[in-house]
Amino acid sequence: MFKNIPTTAIVSALALFCVSATASAKIDLKLEGEVIQGGMVVGMTSPGNAVSLDDNSLKVSSHGLFALGFSRDDDKTHHLVIRNGSGETLSQYLTPAKREYNIQRIEGIDKKIMSPSADALKRIKSDGIKIRAARAMASDNIDFAHGFKAPHTGRITGVYGSQRVYNGVPKNPHFGLDYAGPKGTAVKSPAAGVITLWQPDMFYSGGTLIIDHGHGITSTFLHLSASKVQVGDKVLQGQPIAEIGSTGRSTGPHLDWRVNWHNVRLDPALVLTIPNFHTFKVKTKKSTE
Template identity: 60%
Template sequence: MGKHRTILLKLYIVSGLLFANVVSTQAETVSSEPFFQGSLIVGKTKPENTVTLNGNKIKVSKQGDYALGFSRDEKNNSELLIISPSGETEKRLLKPLKRNYNIQRVNGISKKIMNPNKKAISRVGEDNKKIRAARQVDSDLTAFSQGFIAPIDGIITGVYGSQRYYNGVPKTPHYGLDYAGKKGDPVKSPADGKILMYVADMFYSGGTMIIDHGHGVTSTFLHLSDSYVKEGDDVKQGELIAAVGASGRATGPHLDWRVNWFNMRLDPALVLKLKPSNL
């Protein structure tokens, strides 16, 4: 065993089960915390420490905040290392708990939507490039560590992870929270951030906005009818940013809110349970 020294390590695990506030007393420990697939984890350590996940370096803010996430179907252990400037290491094993997801069936979708033509497919490809580029932004913002609020006061009609069948054909899982609403209903920013993108007419998602909350954590809003902000604008939590719509390939007015850690799709319902990391 090497020399022991305390390394401050706090994890705020968004899981519905646990918000861990862990201070380790030795440098070499192995621990497993329960949390669900689709979770966002916000950690806090000393700013001078290095953080890695499965060997990949994670950005640490000047205040010691960092973020990471796990996918809908992640089943494996992940190794989180906190390394001090002197080389002392805190090791934790993270393994998400398996979830059961709902099956939803939507009928009456037109063949044009189910089988888009070549021109539409090309357009979808361009849309996806813009979205992927926005989700690769790794800014120094730390709004992700301050907690989130719901972007709309509405009934939840669709949940993360559910498998949808359109006209009996299975499609990719749903990765957002759907809120019922009327066209023009106000949409608020769930946390502080910067507007990375707004496109009014994407093929599938219609009016689409992405907000950067820092360190790869973003919010995406689909099917909007209007935007009250523009790319590059700074926004505050609770600020009016857009209006509910039925644009794109939507069956009616509603808001689809999604949260990502880079290209990792997370569960907004769990993100809403996040406690600020400065408590």
């Protein structure tokens, strides 16, 4: 657990339990994942306990499982609270460790290339509405807690967090993990889930497919040439779901895999390190109240 995590992350994730020496009740809690910018955390507590992050209630499964995550530039300290049926609580403060990202500066780009037409902007807006709707379902599935596997075995050509600055104007960071591969190569589901979106021709991302893994955790696959599934299909981990392509704004055949917790963009490389919840060993801590 917490292998290769910066010291600050370990302190944030483990040492900052607010435990009262006089409290008699005990509350179970286990967290897996890196408390770091772009990180995903899977938690497990006793069934029936309520969980909140910064006073916002989190979905908790009948097994006591829940998920949360941190954005690319998150530098805030977050307050995690576990509350049992008696109203007693356990608090933990999570401060994501900071990361450095690759920034590439490019000058002399034609402004026409940098400014989409009015028609293109309409398409971009429509695409965004569809994607947000597909990611907003937040089902009760707990497929996110069974561990993830890479959707493709090709060479990694792009990483999370990198960013280009054109003519002094920062563009959106890259939020995915890019895999090189020939057109038509199979893309496999990194975890089980339900298909919530398939669009063959979005403006930027081309063939775009989204899988709901439960509790706001989704996988998005971009630039696909074809889909092997339909919206509403239940897919298994490792099942072929699509084919690599170069659709949308792409310079060549590749897979761009992205992971979200609701609207928070996570680093897929970190998601791959979280184990199946069946291996979790829940620790008991005294409540703070």
